[in-house]
Amino acid sequence: MGKASVLVFLLLLHCFMGSLAWTHTNINTDISALLALTSYITSDPYDFLADWSVSFSPCNWTGVRCDTYHRRVYSLNLGGMELKGSISPQLGNLSILVELDLSDNNFYGQIPEDLVRLRNLKLFNLSYNDFHDEQVPTWIGSLSSLVQLNLQNNNFNGFIPLSLFNLSSLEILDCNFNFIEGAIPLEVGRLEQLKILRLAGNKLSGNIPHTISSLSSLELLSLSYNSLSGMF
Ligand SMILES: *[C@@H]1O[C@H](CO)[C@@H](O)[C@H](O)[C@H]1NC(C)=O
Ligand SMILES: *[C@@H]1O[C@H](CO)[C@@H](O)[C@H](O)[C@H]1NC(C)=O
Ligand SMILES: *[C@@H]1O[C@H](CO)[C@@H](O)[C@H](O)[C@H]1NC(C)=O
Ligand SMILES: *[C@@H]1O[C@H](CO)[C@@H](O)[C@H](O)[C@H]1NC(C)=O
Numbered sequence: 202m203g204k205a206s207v208l209v210f211l212l213l214l215h216c217f218m219g220s221l222a223w224t225h226t227n228i229n230t231d232i233s234a235l236l237a238l239t240s241y242i243t244s245d246p247y248d249f250l251a252d253w254s255v256s257f258s259p260c261n262w263t264g265v266r267c268d269t270y271h272r273r274v275y276s277l278n279l280g281g282m283e284l285k286g287s288i289s290p291q292l293g294n295l296s297i298l299v300e301l302d303l304s305d306n307n308f309y310g311q312i313p314e315d316l317v318r319l320r321n322l323k324l325f326n327l328s329y330n331d332f333h334d335e336q337v338p339t340w341i342g343s344l345s346s347l348v349q350l351n352l353q354n355n356n357f358n359g360f361i362p363l364s365l366f367n368l369s370s371l372e373i374l375d376c377n378f379n380f381i382e383g384a385i386p387l388e389v390g391r392l393e394q395l396k397i398l399r400l401a402g403n404k405l406s407g408n409i410p411h412t413i414s415s416l417s418s419l420e421l422l423s424l425s426y427n428s429l430s431g432m433f
Contacts, residue, residue, distance in 0.1 A: 226273075226294060228274075230294050230295075231294070232255065233291065233294070234289075234291040234293075234295050235253060235295075237291035238291065239253055241288065243286045244284065244285035244307075245284055246283050247283065249263050249264070249282045249284070250264075250284075260272070264282070265277060268297060271297055273296070274295050274298060275299050275300070276302075277292075277300065277301050277302070278300065278302040279302065279306065280302045280304040280305050280326070281305040281306070283306060283307070284308070286308060288308060288310070288316075290314075290315035291315070292313070292315070292319075293316045294315075295319065296318065296320075298319050298321060299322060299346075300322075300324040301316075301325050301326070302324065303326065303330065304327065304328045304329050304330070304351065305329040305330075306329070307330060307331045308327065308330040309330065309332060309333065310332075311335060312327070312335070314338065314340050316340075316344075317340040317343050317344065319344060322344050322346055323347060323348040323349065324348065325344065325350050325351070326349070326351040327351065327355065328352060328355070328375065329355075330355050331355065331356075332352075332357055333358075334356070335356075335358070336362075337352060337357050337361065337362055338362070339362040340364070341364070341368075342364020342366070342367045343364065345367075345369075346370060347370065348370050348371060348372050348373070348394075349371075349372060350365075350375070351373065351375040352376050353375045353376060353399065354378045354379075355378075356379060356380055357376070357379040357380065357381060358379070358380040358381065360381070360382060361376070361381060361385070361386065361400075366389060366391045367391075369391070369392070369393065370394055371395055372397070372418070373396060374395060374397070374398050374399070374400075375397065375399040376400050376403065377400065377402055377403075377423065378403070380403060381400070381404065382403070382404040382406070383406065383407070384405065384406060384407030385400065385405060385407070385409065385410050385413075385424075385429070387410045388412075389410055389413055390412025390416065392416065393418065395419055396419060396421070397419075398416075399421070399423040400423065401423040401425045401427065402426040403426075404427065404428070405424070405427040405428065405429055406427070406429065407429065407430070408429070408430055408431040409424065409429050409431045
């Protein structure tokens with residue numbers, strides 16, 4: 202090899218190693234991501250997270266489940282623990298996470314966009330929390346594995362982001378009881394797998410889109426307590 206090609210080779214090797222370092226995560230990444238969350242939780246009145254300590258395997262921590270094959274955090278379920286706090290951006294490092302259930306707590310504040318890296322996430326449940334003065338983040342539409350999205354009983358405002366209708370595996374979309382406004386977009390008809398659509402108790406207006414009638418898997422539709430008109 203000439204000097205120039207050696208240089209090019211080293212440069213490529215460097216880039217390759219660099220990208221490896223960037224994408225490489227393991228159980229230690231998961232541990233630091235979970236511990237970072239505890240520093241964003243300001244109140245845990247029943248000490249549910251008392252066992253979140255490096256003396257135990259994180260796979261044994263309350264609310265945490267690991268995948269037996271990868272031995273990585275697969276599910277984080279902190280539902281109904283009366284926790285108060287905000288969501289740490291480091292949760293986006295739980296790279297094989299499939300279920301994230303923070304429902305029925307007092308989480309508030311911005312949902313960090315770092316969570317867009319949760320490419321395996323199938324269940325995202327933020328229902329019954331205290332998210333106010335926030336719009337439903339557009340980036341949620343990039344969580345392409347999502348099957349169940351539950352944002353009910355918060356105070357999300359603004360419009361339904363069109364990106365949500367890109368979630369082709371979505372079976373449950375629950376935004377009941379928020380302050381979501383505007384029309385239900387025609388694009389809702391693209392959610393071919395949708396079984397449950399709940400948008401009741403918002404500030405939606407305009408006509409109910411006819412495309413809803415083409416959702417052949419739909420089993421439950423709840424649109425009451427809005428200012429919608431029309432029928433199909
Ligand atoms: C989890 O805890 C149980 C006992 O509570 C223990 O037997 C087991 O070895 C622990 N597993 C890990 C992976 O730490
Ligand atoms: C985890 O994520 C945060 C924010 O998204 C990032 O700054 C940090 O470097 C990551 N840490 C590890 C150990 O990957
Ligand atoms: C989300 O959490 C709420 C409250 O804990 C629960 O009732 C609901 O079934 C969950 N929804 C999904 C889609 O998991
Ligand atoms: C939906 O996905 C396509 C393909 O990835 C992308 O080009 C488009 O911008 C997305 N739409 C929205 C509203 O995000």
